[in-house]
Amino acid sequence: MVLGAQFMALLDVFVVHVAAPTIRAEFGASGAQLQLVVAGYTVAYAILLITGARLGELLGHRRMWLAGLALFTAASLACGLAAGTGQLIAFRLVQGAGAALLIPQVLSLIQRNFTGEARVRALGAYSAVLAVGAVAGLVAGGLLVGADLFGLGWRPVFLVNVPIGAVLLVLGARVLPHDRPAGRARGLDLPGLVLFAAVVGLFTVPLVLGQEYDWPARTWFSLAAAAVLLGAFLAYEARLARRGGAPLxxxxxxxxxxxxxxxxxxxxxxxxxxxxxxxxxxxxxxxxxxxxxxxxxxxxxxxxxxxxxxxxxxxxxxxxxxxxxxxxxxxxxxxxxxxxxxxxxxxxxxxxxxxxxxxxxxxxxxxxxxxxxxxxxxxxxxxxxxxxxxxxxxxxxxxxxxxxxxxxxxxxxxxxxxxxxxxxxxxxxxxxxxxxxxxxxxxxxxxxxxxxxxxx
The missing domain is CATH 1.20.1250.20 (MFS general substrate transporter like domains)
Structure with a gap:
C-alpha cells in the first residue's frame, strides 16, 4: 500500500513529459513556463525530501505519510483544474511538497517494520517500483492524453490521482501501524533546513533551466554559490553535533x-x-x-x-x-x-x-x-x-x-x-x-x- 502511493507520486515525475505539448498548446505557454511545469515538481520534491524525513521522525511516519498523501492528492486535483500556466506551476510545486512529505516515510516504515530477509524483500520491491514508475508515467501519459477523456485533453493525467489517492488514504488510516514520534526529543534543525534548501535550490534550478536559456553566467554563479553553501551547511551540521544538538x-x-x-x-x-x-x-x-x-x-x-x-x-x-x-x-x-x-x-x-x-x-x-x-x-x-x-x-x-x-x-x-x-x-x-x-x-x-x- 505504501509502495502504491510512492508509485503514484513517482509516476507524476514522468507523466507530465507526455502531456507537455498539449499543455503548451492550450495555454500558449512559453518554453520557460513549460520547463517550470515539468521541473517545478522535481525541484520542490528534492528540496524538501530530508525535511519530510525529519518531520516523520518528529511527528510520526504514519501521520506524515497520510498528510503527504492528502496534500499530493489535493494538489493533483488543483493541477487538473488549473486555469492558466501560473496556477499549474504553483500547484506542481505543492504536488512536489506533498511527495516530499510522503516518500521518505516509505523507507522509514520499511526500516522500522521489517528485519532480516523480509527487509531485503521489501527493499527489492521498493527498487522495482522506482523502475516501473518511470516507464508507467510515459505509457499512462500517452494513453490518457491520446484518449482525450471527456474532452479534457491533458487534465486526466493529474485528475486520475484523485480517486487513487482517496482510496489509499482510507486504507492507510486503517492499516498502517501507529508509531511513537520522537516529539521534541531531537528538535527541528531550522537553520540546517534553510541552508540545505538553499543548496539544493541553487544546484537544481540552473541544472533544470540552464539548457532553456543557453547556460548564461547566472547559472554558473548559482552552481558556485551552491558549492559554497554546501561547505557552510556541512560545517554548521558538524558544529551543531559537537554541541550536542540535533543536526538535520x-x-x-x-x-x-x-x-x-x-x-x-x-x-x-x-x-x-x-x-x-x-x-x-x-x-x-x-x-x-x-x-x-x-x-x-x-x-x-x-x-x-x-x-x-x-x-x-x-x-x-x-x-x-x-x-x-x-x-x-x-x-x-x-x-x-x-x-x-x-x-x-x-x-x-x-x-x-x-x-x-x-x-x-x-x-x-x-x-x-x-x-x-x-x-x-x-x-x-x-x-x-x-x-x-x-x-x-x-x-x-x-x-x-x-x-x-x-x-x-x-x-x-x-x-x-x-x-x-x-x-x-x-x-x-x-x-x-x-x-x-x-x-x-x-x-x-x-x-x-x-x-x-x-x-x-
Missing part, C-alpha cells in the same frame, strides 16, 4: 561504513537511468517520429528487467552478491554501447535492440538495489529517518543531474548537425550515440568505484 543529517550516518560509496553508486545509477530515459525518449519521438505511447512502450524491456532483477538478486549465492554492483555497472555500460550502435544509423535498431534494453535494466538493478540494501543494512533504528532522507534525496538529485547533463548533451549534439540534420533521424541518432557513449562512461566509473571499495 546526523554526521554519524555519513560515517557509517560504506555509506559514502553507496551514495556515489546510487547517484550514478539514477543519473544513468534518468538520462537514458530522457534522451532515448527524445530520440524516439523527435528523431524517429514515434508517438508518445509507442516511445513509452519501448522502455518496457528495461523496466521489466529492472523490476525482476531488483526482486530476485537476493537469491544469488553469497559469493556473487559482493560482485553485483560493479558487475551491474559493467553490464549497463556494454548494453548502452550496444543500444548506441544499433540506433546509430537512424533506424529502429532491429530485434536486437529489445534484449539490449532488457540487459540495460538488469544491469541498472544489479548496480542500484544491492547498493541501497547494503547502505541501509547497518543503519540503526534511531537513524532510519536521516538515512532514508539522505538516500532518497541522493536518488532524486541523481535523476535531476542525469536529465540535465545528458539531456543537454543530446540537445547540443543534435544542434551541432545543423538545422537540416538536427530535425531528421540521422541527426537525432548521432546525438543519441554521443549520449549513449557518455552514459556508458558514467557506468564504467560506477564499476571502478565498486572495485576500489572491494580492494580497500
Amino acid at each position: 543529517i546526523a554526521p554519524r550516518v555519513l560515517r557509517i561504513p560504506g555509506m559514502g560509496t553507496a551514495v556515489v553508486r546510487i547517484a550514478l545509477a539514477m543519473a544513468v537511468n534518468a538520462g537514458c530515459v530522457f534522451a532515448l525518449t527524445l530520440h524516439l519521438q523527435s528523431g524517429l517520429g514515434y508517438g508518445a505511447l509507442r516511445a513509452g512502450l519501448m522502455s518496457l524491456p528495461t523496466a521489466v528487467a529492472f523490476g525482476v532483477a531488483g526482486l530476485t538478486w537476493r537469491g544469488l549465492p553469497e559469493r556473487l552478491r559482493s560482485r553485483l554492483v560493479p558487475g551491474g555497472f559493467a553490464v549497463t555500460a556494454l548494453a548502452l554501447l550496444l543500444c548506441g550502435v544499433l540506433l546509430r544509423d537512424g533506424d529502429g535498431g532491429g530485434p536486437l535492440l529489445y534484449p539490449a534494453l532488457a540487459a540495460l535494466g538488469a544491469g541498472l538493478a544489479a548496480a542500484y538495489s544491492p547498493a541501497l540494501a547494503g547502505a541501509l543494512a547497518t543503519v540503526r533504528t534511531e537513524d532510519a529517518a536521516d538515512a532514508s532522507g539522505l538516500l532518497v534525496t541522493v536518488t532524486q538529485l541523481g535523476q535531476i543531474v542525469g536529465v540535465a547533463a545528458f539531456g543537454a548533451l543530446f540537445l547540443d549534439r543534435k544542434e551541432a548537425f545543423g538545422p537540416a540534420g538536427a530535425a531528421g533521424a540521422a541527426g537525432s541518432a548521432g546525438a543519441w550515440w554521443w549520449v549513449a557513449a557518455a552514459l556508458a562512461a558514467a557506468s564504467a566509473a560506477g564499476a571502478l568505484t565498486g572495485l576500489v571499495r572491494k580492494r580497500s
Whole structure:
C-alpha cells in the first residue's frame, strides 16, 4: 500500500513529459513556463525530501505519510483544474511538497517494520517500483492524453490521482501501524533546513533551466554559490553535533561504513537511468517520429528487467552478491554501447535492440538495489529517518543531474548537425550515440568505484 502511493507520486515525475505539448498548446505557454511545469515538481520534491524525513521522525511516519498523501492528492486535483500556466506551476510545486512529505516515510516504515530477509524483500520491491514508475508515467501519459477523456485533453493525467489517492488514504488510516514520534526529543534543525534548501535550490534550478536559456553566467554563479553553501551547511551540521544538538543529517550516518560509496553508486545509477530515459525518449519521438505511447512502450524491456532483477538478486549465492554492483555497472555500460550502435544509423535498431534494453535494466538493478540494501543494512533504528532522507534525496538529485547533463548533451549534439540534420533521424541518432557513449562512461566509473571499495 505504501509502495502504491510512492508509485503514484513517482509516476507524476514522468507523466507530465507526455502531456507537455498539449499543455503548451492550450495555454500558449512559453518554453520557460513549460520547463517550470515539468521541473517545478522535481525541484520542490528534492528540496524538501530530508525535511519530510525529519518531520516523520518528529511527528510520526504514519501521520506524515497520510498528510503527504492528502496534500499530493489535493494538489493533483488543483493541477487538473488549473486555469492558466501560473496556477499549474504553483500547484506542481505543492504536488512536489506533498511527495516530499510522503516518500521518505516509505523507507522509514520499511526500516522500522521489517528485519532480516523480509527487509531485503521489501527493499527489492521498493527498487522495482522506482523502475516501473518511470516507464508507467510515459505509457499512462500517452494513453490518457491520446484518449482525450471527456474532452479534457491533458487534465486526466493529474485528475486520475484523485480517486487513487482517496482510496489509499482510507486504507492507510486503517492499516498502517501507529508509531511513537520522537516529539521534541531531537528538535527541528531550522537553520540546517534553510541552508540545505538553499543548496539544493541553487544546484537544481540552473541544472533544470540552464539548457532553456543557453547556460548564461547566472547559472554558473548559482552552481558556485551552491558549492559554497554546501561547505557552510556541512560545517554548521558538524558544529551543531559537537554541541550536542540535533543536526538535520546526523554526521554519524555519513560515517557509517560504506555509506559514502553507496551514495556515489546510487547517484550514478539514477543519473544513468534518468538520462537514458530522457534522451532515448527524445530520440524516439523527435528523431524517429514515434508517438508518445509507442516511445513509452519501448522502455518496457528495461523496466521489466529492472523490476525482476531488483526482486530476485537476493537469491544469488553469497559469493556473487559482493560482485553485483560493479558487475551491474559493467553490464549497463556494454548494453548502452550496444543500444548506441544499433540506433546509430537512424533506424529502429532491429530485434536486437529489445534484449539490449532488457540487459540495460538488469544491469541498472544489479548496480542500484544491492547498493541501497547494503547502505541501509547497518543503519540503526534511531537513524532510519536521516538515512532514508539522505538516500532518497541522493536518488532524486541523481535523476535531476542525469536529465540535465545528458539531456543537454543530446540537445547540443543534435544542434551541432545543423538545422537540416538536427530535425531528421540521422541527426537525432548521432546525438543519441554521443549520449549513449557518455552514459556508458558514467557506468564504467560506477564499476571502478565498486572495485576500489572491494580492494580497500
